[in-house]
Amino acid sequence: MSAGTDWLTVLRDQFQQRVSSHLLALARPFSLEIAAAMQTIRQNPPMAVGAGIVALVGLTAVFGPELVPYDPATQNAERSLQSPSLAHPMGTDQFGRDMLSRVVHGARISIGIAIAVTTIRVGVGTLVGVVAGAAGGWVDEALMRLVDIQLAFPGLILALIVAGVLGESLRNLMLALAVVGWGSYARIVRGTVLTIGERTYVTAAGLYGTPRRRLFRRHFLPHIASPVLVIATLNLGTVVLATAGLSFIGLGAQPPTPEWGTMIDNGQRYLVQASWLVNAPGLAIVLTVLGFNLLGDGLRDRLDPQQQTRLEEV
Amino acid sequence: MVRRASSQKSMEGRYRVNPGRYLLYRLTTAAIVLGGVSVLTFLLVHLTPGDPARTILSQQMDQTPPESAVESFRAEHGLDESLYVQYFSWITDVLRGDFGHSYYTNRSVGELLVSHLPPTIELAVASLVVALVIAIPAGVISAVHHGEWLDLVSQAGALIGVSMPNFWLGYLLILVFSVRLGFLPVTGSGELAHLILPAIALGTGMTAIITRLVRSSMLEVLDQAYLETARAKGLSERIVLYKHALRNALIPVVTVAGLQLGFVLNGAVVIEIVFQRPGLGMLLVDAIFDRDYPIVQGVVLVIAMAFVVTNLLVDLAYEYLDPRIRLAEGKS
Numbered sequence A: 001m002s003a004g005t006d007w008l009t010v011l012r013d014q015f016q017q018r019v020s021s022h023l024l025a026l027a028r029p030f031s032l033e034i035a036a037a038m039q040t041i042r043q044n045p046p047m048a049v050g051a052g053i054v055a056l057v058g059l060t061a062v063f064g065p066e067l068v069p070y071d072p073a074t075q076n077a078e079r080s081l082q083s084p085s086l087a088h089p090m091g092t093d094q095f096g097r098d099m100l101s102r103v104v105h106g107a108r109i110s111i112g113i114a115i116a117v118t119t120i121r122v123g124v125g126t127l128v129g130v131v132a133g134a135a136g137g138w139v140d141e142a143l144m145r146l147v148d149i150q151l152a153f154p155g156l157i158l159a160l161i162v163a164g165v166l167g168e169s170l171r172n173l174m175l176a177l178a179v180v181g182w183g184s185y186a187r188i189v190r191g192t193v194l195t196i197g198e199r200t201y202v203t204a205a206g207l208y209g210t211p212r213r214r215l216f217r218r219h220f221l222p223h224i225a226s227p228v229l230v231i232a233t234l235n236l237g238t239v240v241l242a243t244a245g246l247s248f249i250g251l252g253a254q255p256p257t258p259e260w261g262t263m264i265d266n267g268q269r270y271l272v273q274a275s276w277l278v279n280a281p282g283l284a285i286v287l288t289v290l291g292f293n294l295l296g297d298g299l300r301d302r303l304d305p306q307q308q309t310r311l312e313e314v
Numbered sequence B: 001m002v003r004r005a006s007s008q009k010s011m012e013g014r015y016r017v018n019p020g021r022y023l024l025y026r027l028t029t030a031a032i033v034l035g036g037v038s039v040l041t042f043l044l045v046h047l048t049p050g051d052p053a054r055t056i057l058s059q060q061m062d063q064t065p066p067e068s069a070v071e072s073f074r075a076e077h078g079l080d081e082s083l084y085v086q087y088f089s090w091i092t093d094v095l096r097g098d099f100g101h102s103y104y105t106n107r108s109v110g111e112l113l114v115s116h117l118p119p120t121i122e123l124a125v126a127s128l129v130v131a132l133v134i135a136i137p138a139g140v141i142s143a144v145h146h147g148e149w150l151d152l153v154s155q156a157g158a159l160i161g162v163s164m165p166n167f168w169l170g171y172l173l174i175l176v177f178s179v180r181l182g183f184l185p186v187t188g189s190g191e192l193a194h195l196i197l198p199a200i201a202l203g204t205g206m207t208a209i210i211t212r213l214v215r216s217s218m219l220e221v222l223d224q225a226y227l228e229t230a231r232a233k234g235l236s237e238r239i240v241l242y243k244h245a246l247r248n249a250l251i252p253v254v255t256v257a258g259l260q261l262g263f264v265l266n267g268a269v270v271i272e273i274v275f276q277r278p279g280l281g282m283l284l285v286d287a288i289f290d291r292d293y294p295i296v297q298g299v300v301l302v303i304a305m306a307f308v309v310t311n312l313l314v315d316l317a318y319e320y321l322d323p324r325i326r327l328a329e330g331k332s
Helices: A003-043 A045-067 A099-135 A137-151 A155-166 A170-180 A183-197 A199-209 A212-249 A258-271 A274-303 B007-016 B019-047 B053-060 B067-076 B085-097 B109-144 B150-163 B167-180 B192-222 B223-233 B238-274 B280-290 B291-320 B324-332
Strands: none
Touching: A003 A212, A045 A099, A045 A274, A099 A137, A099 A170, A099 A183, A099 A199, A099 A212, A099 A258, A137 A183, A137 B019, A137 B192, A155 A170, A155 A212, A155 B019, A155 B238, A155 B280, A155 B291, A170 A212, A183 A199, A183 B291, A199 A212, A212 A258, A212 B238, A258 A274, A258 B150, A258 B167, A274 B150, A274 B167, B019 B291, B053 B067, B053 B085, B067 B192, B109 B150, B109 B192, B109 B291, B150 B192, B167 B192, B167 B238, B192 B238, B192 B324, B238 B280, B280 B291
């Protein structure tokens, strides 16, 4: 036996041990989470329905636009304002555009915006919350007063002003919604950081000289993840509603973009002759938001039995 | 219940001992929030790309405005001063009750606010009434029949209620009650008939939230021993439920309902557009599209003020309603 192989074996063993312990540490909570989630689905049918709806809308957003037979923007004067039929299950609008195709394309827009906005909110809110909780002192005070101001004001109106001032477009609408909605994440993350930081085992780990990054990953992150996941799921629904509302006012997507709120605004002029122009996108919004709400409520029951997380409306 | 940042809680705790000082503390925070909102809106409106003078003049003249006109417009509205000077002259005027003048019509913003406020207040109060009238009995029934089909129906209804965009609900109501049945007028304001559909459209989301809250709050209360005592005294179930149980269950509801009143403004903007009601929301949206900044700033300040005042009143009402809080204060 040469010294070389010994070294290699030792190195390899060490490497494997380290990597696998890391992977295990990462994977264990996830696998437990998943197993528990499966059980919840069996025990909590509304949540399963919510997950089903979310999956359906998600798949529609990803694959739907490639599958629908009509282009959402192509006009056809001969077919204008047709009521729902086999060829056009949701009817056609005043330009003869197929409503089903437009609603399906709308799913991609709404879900895309909801995910983008929520991701930014989670990122900014978590960062602010962690910094405020960890730093304390005047940094904490200043950040939390900023959050207070944000939450002390009707969010949709703030978003409306931001979007209006920046100019009417989907991108600006997204920015506006992202800017106004991170406060609830910051609050709950800060609260969690403060309570966890006081626990004896965390103090012990700190005294032991555990690096701060590891401390954060091992002891803080798992506690932060659950409430953030719950708020984020419910948030996806409110962002869909807010996007539709602002676009309806005329501040987000501009025609001919097949965004649900814009479509309702376009259709309301034909409310009497062609109510499907308003009802098709309206039902799509209700279904999507309902899915997120059912899933979010279920996740809350499962992950946050004390119901600590409450969504500030935006 | 109102959750607050824990630092604020401790600050409040410090002041809570003395009601006078506590009120002073709350008023100071309210003033800070209002000041913050005023600075933020001002900056937002003034730092964004696009020169309001040029935009407005080119719209008014329907051509590129001459440089002299732009200069005189700026001078007239104080836009040639530095931001700092502009903010302070605006905010000192506001404190004196002068909200400035519209860029377009030159009408006083204060007058515009006063004339557009009543329809919005009417709508907000009416929708809250709709919500409470439906939500309280629905929540109580849900809790009493916990797990039965009545409960399931009311919970499903509440869930759909929060998931529904209120502007779509507005059109559905118009379609059914105005167009098909011809019961109620479609748009307009001033009469009670004009208020019913918008109030329902706006109140539905709130109804859903309050129903859920009354239900969970009642469920908590229904377990309490004092209800058994009341029953043992031979009181009728109605009195036990509606007088003894509901009274305590409603305490958190007051807080949430009050806070919801502030959030109603969110939805009021959209509902006013659907039903063509000349309220604050409509004023704001029109001003945003016109880049009529004095109006935008004025409306935002009024909304922020309404919100802050509601929050304050709700907190005070909460303490008044829950004797435990008052007792704890008395002891400390």
